[in-house]
Amino acid sequence: MEAATPAGVVRQGRRRASGALEGEVLAALQRAGAPLTPREVQATLPGELTYSTVVTILSRLHAKEVLTRTPRGRAYAYAPLTDEAGLAARRMHKVLDGRTDREAVLTRFADGLGEEDEALLRQLLSGGVPRAR
Known part of the structure; x- marks a missing residue:
């Protein structure tokens, strides 16, 4: 109908x-x-x-x-303005920007990552993996 x-x-x-x-x-x-x-x-x-x-x-x-x-x-x-990954990153930034205790938010986020995502994030932060633009 x-x-x-x-x-x-x-x-x-x-x-x-x-x-x-x-x-x-x-x-x-x-x-x-x-x-x-x-x-x-x-x-x-x-x-x-x-x-x-x-x-x-x-x-x-x-x-x-x-x-x-x-x-x-x-x-x-x-x-x-950007692709799907860029939009997801923007949303994550907006959430983080809206919080007073950024350390707590980032800690909880990192604690919730699986082993593979945690390893990838460590590589990205250390400069070991080329960043997507």
Whole structure:
């Protein structure tokens, strides 16, 4: 059964999880490899998203400093600021920046790493493994 959601999405079945639509839009932009307008993003996504929904999601991602935007005709073209690994690193930095006891956060993080990740982190910190840019 088709149902229209308040977010302007018409599709079969269940609603998307919170943040899933932003993830889909971001993934579409990363796959494109070039800046896309809202109309172009809309065309790449499954389902029937309204244009205004796509614009809202792109605007939110831009406000979160995840996307850049440049004028293209009467619209903006959007592109990711970084790849998936870069976005994950930015989120980690934001979490760390929001805490007063950085040592405790980093200690708990390191304590929770598996042996392989711990060894990799040690190599990265000692300069033993080339850093991805």
